[in-house]
């Protein structure tokens with residue numbers, strides 16, 4: 001048995017809050033009867049309708065996708081470019097990405113149809129570590145690496161402290177490979193952080209998310225998360241959210 005508002009939200013109709021409003025407004029029926037109380041629980045056999053339309057109940061699913069470069073982190077693209085949901089076209093569930101990676105960024109992207117899970121992971125106070133490997137133009141000075149570690153000022157505020165490691169330097173090509181670990185998820189954050197210290201990012205890949213890695217996957221491949229991995233992510237996100245509230 002699950003709470004009615006959770007079932008409506010899980011079907012992708014609205015957020016949990018909006019689903020509560022729909023119930024209070026008398027727009028929800030269970031087995032043909034209008035329900036306006038929030039405490040009601042329903043089983044998988046109960047017929048739930050919102051605005052007279054039966055909802056499609058979906059089991060939550062969780063995937064880890066190795067997103068290739070040149071793919072949009074979205075469910076549709078008006079310019080007809082490849083989107084991350086194209087890799088899940090065989091699934092009947094309405095799967096969408098948890099956050100986003102830029103069109104040109106490759107790497108680990110979580111995909112789910114569980115809105116609560118996605119919101120929890122994307123919450124600004126959920127500090128889940130994300131490990132990126134960037135190929136940048138030039139060879140950053142030690143003092144600039146320190147700036148990244150301490151936090152740099154971007155137009156949307158100072159970044160939180162990061163862990164940064166120079167993995168290799170190509171003096172001939174004048175490029176460097178740098179690992180950077182952050183827990184924020186601002187738009188184009190890693191690219192903007194390197195720009196702030198004067199180094200353009202030429203290539204970017206997300207290699208780790210929490211404890212999850214791309215191990216065993218090639219670009220364009222996905223695997224289902226184990227129940228343990230889903231739980232571990234929830235715990236990581238909730239612990240850090242509590243710590244920071």
Ligand code: URA
Nearest residue numbers: 102105188189190191
């Ligand atoms: N930082 C970026 O700049 N781009 C991404 O896709 C992810 C993090």
